[in-house]
Amino acid sequence: MKLWGGRFTKPTNQLVDEYTASITFDQQMWRQDIVGSLAHVAMLGKCGILPMDEVKQIINGLKKVKEKIERGQVTFTVANEDVHMNIEKLLIDEIGPVGGKLHTGRSRNDQVALDMHLYLREKMMEIIQLAMYLQKALVNQAENHLDTVMPGYTHLQRAQPVLLGYHLTAYVSMLQRDIERLQESWKRVNVLPLGAGALAGTTFPIDREFVAEMLAFDGIYVNSMDAVSDRDFIVEFLSASALLMTHLSRMCEELIIWSSQEFNFIELDDAFCTGSSIMPQKKNPDVAELVRGKTGRVYGNLFGLLTVLKGLPLAYNKDMQEDKEGMFDTVSTLHGALALLTPMMETMQVRKERMRQAVTNDFANATDLADYLAAKGLPFRQAHEVVGKAVLYCIQNGKYLLDCSLEEFKSFSPLVEEDIYNRLDVDTVVNARNVLGGTARNQVEKQIATFREKLVVTQAWIDANSQKVMIESLIDVGSPV
Secondary structure (H helix, E strand, O other), rough: OOOHHOOOOOOOHHHHHHHOHHHHHHHHOOOOOHHHHHHHHHHHHHHHOOHHHHHHHHHHHHHHHHHHOOOOOOOHHHHHOOOOHHHHHHHHHHHHHHHHHHHHOOOOOHHHHHHHHHHHHHHHHHHHHHHHHHHHHHHHHHHOOOOOOOEEEEEEEEEEEHHHHHHHHHHHHHHHHHHHHHHHHHHHEEEOOOOOOOOOOOOOOOHHHHHHHOOOOOOOOOOOOHHHOHHHHHHHHHHHHHHHHHHHHHHHHHHHHHHHOOOEEEEEEEHHHHOOOOOOOEEEOOOHHHHHHHHHHHEEEHHHHHHHHHHOOOOOOOOHHHHHHHHHHHHHHHHHHHHHHHHHHOOOOOOEHHHHHHHHHHOHHHHHHHHHHHHHOOOOHHHHHHHHHHHHHHHHHOOOOOOOHHHHHHHOOOOOOOOHHOOOOOHHHHHHOOOOOOOOOHHHHHHHHHHHHHHHHHHHHHHHHHHOOOOOHHHOOOOOO
């Protein structure tokens, strides 16, 4: 008999059990479910809704269930549908009918919402920390390559010389926005839905503030109907995750290109590459390729949940069971990507001379010749045309700008003087962009210093909020009663 089966005259069809059950995936929230139940029953005792001897029985029973799950002595069953009903059934088996009083004053609707809030606030904290670790790895590599010049690209065509450290800090900047988005949405994750009941609250004189304080929530849902039907906090997480994966995918795309024999700018450590089953010479950047590939599934999880929610009337509907698998999958995908990319970036070897060669054997300094002429009074559009013709001349004659004699330069424009050779030198070109946000070495040093300060701020935020996600410590909540 189902725990809810009182009004039914037939057992549930087995196919219905299998189709509607969520235990195969929501069982990973068993810790959160026990935490929520411990806090709930402690509140029932504090408010006098349950006698203290029964409260203590339930608390001890839940702790025994926890220990059995940890020892691998529990098998969750489809017959009990979901993690909530499985744990409640285990509790009743452990301590008898008094275990059935645990559900007093709550519904599975607010119970599952609580579990997801508890789960996601913990996992988001982990993802923020992992993103910060990747930032550190990129900042360290950037600092190691303040003199490494490489081509900057537009349209995947060589455009202007930049420092490798400058290029890497662009990804640090992207990750900073990702972290800040997650921190902002974390505020809406850390809100208590328990006490909302099925949708209209409860007739029992519960104390939601007590539960919120016990579980370290910063706020409580004002409207119970909203509390059980809200999945915005998951959508926000999936949206922020999709952007984070976009940035990781873009970075991986460049690592894949840079490690190809055609570019040969970097070499990824053997520990983060794989070989071919048929071609012995191959070294494939499979980790980067899989991060790029798995980005699509994170997008899919976001659009999947948005599609589920778009036509749902208030309040809870069974459709909302589809909110979990995509959330779990996104957490797993992000966790794996960030955990792998950090050591991969830390061990990445850079071929400095190959990067410099790609800049010097090129026309990446053409803009600087145009700027040189503009600084001498020639309108920039005319200077642009002059340099375009100079480049064409060099292409037709198999040379680069710095290969031209002063006479050749003067044939392009009489404004050119001997100082042009220093002006078009690759290091001069890089350091000439000495403006805020530019690629000059001292500007990149400032960017690195800024991001190191932001790393300290992020760590401080993690330290300030980490106690709120310590599920193990929250499990021992018997003392307040």
